[in-house]
Amino acid sequence: MSVIKNVKRVTTHTLYEMKKAGEKIAMLTAYDYSMARIVDAGGIDVILVGDSASNVMAGHETTLPITLDQMIYHASSVVRGVKRAFVVVDLPFGTYQGNSSLALASAIRIMKESGAHGVKLEGGSEVIESVKRILSAGVPVMGHLGLMPQSIYKFGTYTVRAKQEEEADKLLKDAELLTEAGCFSLVLEKIPASLASRVSRHIDIPTIGIGAGADTDGQVLVTHDMMGITSDFHPRFLRRYLQLFEDMQKAVESYVSDVRDCDFPNEKESY
Ligand code: KIV
Numbered sequence: 001m002s003v004i005k006n007v008k009r010v011t012t013h014t015l016y017e018m019k020k021a022g023e024k025i026a027m028l029t030a031y032d033y034s035m036a037r038i039v040d041a042g043g044i045d046v047i048l049v050g051d052s053a054s055n056v057m058a059g060h061e062t063t064l065p066i067t068l069d070q071m072i073y074h075a076s077s078v079v080r081g082v083k084r085a086f087v088v089v090d091l092p093f094g095t096y097q098g099n100s101s102l103a104l105a106s107a108i109r110i111m112k113e114s115g116a117h118g119v120k121l122e123g124g125s126e127v128i129e130s131v132k133r134i135l136s137a138g139v140p141v142m143g144h145l146g147l148m149p150q151s152i153y154k155f156g157t158y159t160v161r162a163k164q165e166e167e168a169d170k171l172l173k174d175a176e177l178l179t180e181a182g183c184f185s186l187v188l189e190k191i192p193a194s195l196a197s198r199v200s201r202h203i204d205i206p207t208i209g210i211g212a213g214a215d216t217d218g219q220v221l222v223t224h225d226m227m228g229i230t231s232d233f234h235p236r237f238l239r240r241y242l243q244l245f246e247d248m249q250k251a252v253e254s255y256v257s258d259v260r261d262c263d264f265p266n267e268k269e270s271y
Pocket of ligand 1: 047187
């Protein structure tokens with residue numbers, strides 16, 4: 001860990017050491033300054049500026065529409081709120097697939113313009129040239145296998161991936177490829193727990209699971225889901241720690257009635 005203003009910042013090295021020591025890594029998403037401050041203060045190790053911002057912040061049905069400029073805006077807001085966590089930013093759809101020069105240019109824009117610490121991208125052998133090119137510039141890369149939401153129109157559904165042997169074998173090979181290329185970590189999304197466990201034991205870099213069972217080296221959730229701000233999403237892997245949609249709605253209703261009843265502001269709240 002490097003020391004900046006008395007706070008030990010999480011680095012890729014910290015994450016390797018955590019895996020070696022069998023210490024679990026906690027990762028959550030954030031898309032703005034205020035949420036990043038809360039999540040960082042709560043002791044999270046890694047903050048993901050996920051392209052799930054496309055769904056959660058912008059109300060799109062998929063992650064495909066979000067742009068590089070929009071990701072940079074979200075990421076730079078998050079970076080300003082973080083003192084300790086390692087900040088990773090998703091490369092959005094269309095900014096790295098099939099063109100390693102474009103991938104490098106996209107990653108460099110994210111690093112330069114947001115101040116984030118690394119990037120994440122989806123896929124294995126199909127994107128390995130892009131992964132290597134980004135790594136050659138000294139930018140830490142996190143891989144992402146299993147359910148890959150940017151390929152939703154190829155998969156057709158958001159159901160569990162790699163249940164069949166052929167897909168499981170490809171995932172294992174892709175995990176090896178990404179590790180050999182030099183990725184610092186790997187997200188495993190919505191795959192059988194037994195496969196995630198096998199991958200996690202097989203590779204040296206930390207795996208971070210979402211819907212991938214308890215044996216990955218860390219876990220990630222979308223913060224708006226675990227806080228109950230999103231209310232219409234109920235996958236089996238999601239544990240809700242708060243019911244903020246209902247609580248915030250009640251607060252708004254109380255405010256509306258206080259204003260209508262001339263109860264707000266009172267004398268103490270006036271100048
Ligand atoms: O975009 C995102 O939030 C993600 C996580 C679900 C891993 O990729």
